[in-house]
Amino acid sequence: MTQTLPLPVTPLTAAQQTSLVNLVRRAAKTEILPRFRNLSAHQIDTKSGPQDLVTEADIAAEAMIARGILQLFPNATVIGEEAAAKDPSLRQKAAEAELAFIIDPVDGTWNFAHGLPLFGVILAATRYGRPVFGLLYDPMVDDWIIADDQSPTRIAGAGRAERPTSVSKPGALETLSGIMHYYLMPKDAQAKLAPVLPSFSRMGSMRCSCHEYRTLAQGGVDFNLSGILNPWDHAAGVLLCQQAGGVAKMLDGRDYNIAIEEGYILCAADQGTWDTLKTLLSPLYE
Template structure:
């Protein structure tokens, strides 16, 4: 009987990671930035509601990145936010795949469509639903935060030496600043959570998961909470937070998996801070 050897934990080499970075940068240069503050009304459409937008930049960038990934990894499953919006079953296909890539071609589309220069490109790779590679790219500055599951989170950019990213030291609730996607919660959960918010130093939202996770991984905020579990928003950021020293779990204590569609995802600076925040947020699970 021939022994089957296990796949490496991260089947993406550093050279391939560099190719992925360059692919995302090219897509931003050719498909995203030329359309920023240059969109006509007919180039912007809605999906699930008036706040959920899609533009020609989203669709063109996703198509270009998907083609490039399949050239590098012809046996991988590749899904993007826009493709999954048309075929929701793609999400579970990716969750079960040995190697899947998940693309958010323009994260922060509402900002992008309204001329706000706070948007990014998110790319994640997963192995059977668990993140193994993450990239958060800022097209406006041409820099990126990157990690795989065997390496620390790094910040790099054109012409600049990479440097490590480190989460904050955390602390007590009164000292914590964080991201809460309050407006995306059901109305009854908003009412339950509202009395808790004054216990924190500051809470808010950037309408852009790319930059919210970037700032979390660099220690600018202490936590991120979301009740909308789209994998294109979270898979890369979860890994980057963990590899920068943070602690990430679903609010029920389970590990993050891209196939999970219900619940609350909490990423925090460390396990002790996570526990404090989770206790304060208990009204969400009652």
Template structure:
């Protein structure tokens, strides 16, 4: 079968391969994630780096199922799951060298999920030598997904079979902008300056779930995302999707984003003018880094 062979490295996924990959994610959600939602026992939730960095049995079981399926379909690919990388940090460092890498966040928004809040999702990205070439943001509760590849539009697809293209917002002046900031995850030395900058924006918030933050951006419901936490499983898919929906995504210093970047700040905005306004607004962070 065609899905048992590695994909051609010079072309995007075929429609059949996309369907197989999306169906794998949906099966994993139905088998391993949804049955555990609001049904986790005390022993099913553990802490990783701190008391708020959680992992559940749903994370590990769903990641294992998806990793097995991807490896069967694409045997030459590198598969990097968030939970696998937590126990084997060297995996993350291999992304930039891989001709084909699949990056999985099996339950994005684990804190929400573990506390019974319905704002969680599955994120899957494909990269070539660190450059995102396919992104998927899946909502298990709604059973719908937003996806894009490097050459096509960002699209929302529902389980009933309808698909529609997505477009980012029109942006605007600083005082009108609504968006997402990951303030709690910023370096401690950056927090005082960012705390002073945020009230000048229209609305700065966090859903504690990059999957739904990027989905909201791609659908035009928010104007920006600003983050200093650069885990590739959080950003690679959403950045590509927002770019294909008409948005602009670069590092705050102007560099292009790749899944290999581990330091700095990512800034995603609805258009170039809005990105530049936000870049100027947060430019003090670049000066602080040089000091």
């Protein structure tokens, strides 16, 4: 007889989650915001290509957040985007860990480096690769969207009461608006997708997963499709979509796990919308 394994349950208490929120807020105040629109050319560098930037703010904020997490959770595995860029093996270590924290210290670095106030901090916790906690923080407004796998997604901010968020209501295909990382996809995938783009009401990209998932979790768009599966971009957002009432899976139907490095992640407002989009986007996986 096949044994059914229990679903992951967040090991984080409410007090620990509050401590993580405060840690991220301090890092933003100390290491990120003072550098916004105040970077010299030598404080900006590239990684995989000219559009993949890293700044002193990314490096300093990641170091501060990582130190703080290890003080709270000494036995946890911690992986940051910048550390993983230097040591890709950290990703697999995080996927295998009973408790791992994944940091994107400045998500939307291109926006940040060009003076655009659309960037954020992403923090996720996973158990054996599956998200159990997510935090999407906006330093400019000082508010955050948060959830764990036992609680609904909600938004809170300094001096403001916490309130739940919800994904959008179901709608016809031609009314759907979405976010698609079209120009980050291979040219052959772009060619397959181009004929279906007119099917939607609106399509765009914010160059910032933090705000893209925040918008999805608050019903501002109906779906999000990405083929770049960096865990620091998606682990928190996938969970927040699900806990806000949405559906988030790999396009081939698998549950999302940070160990998955190839494929497409599709997040949608409900199962019906997800199924409709999967059929429409089938050329991507045929």
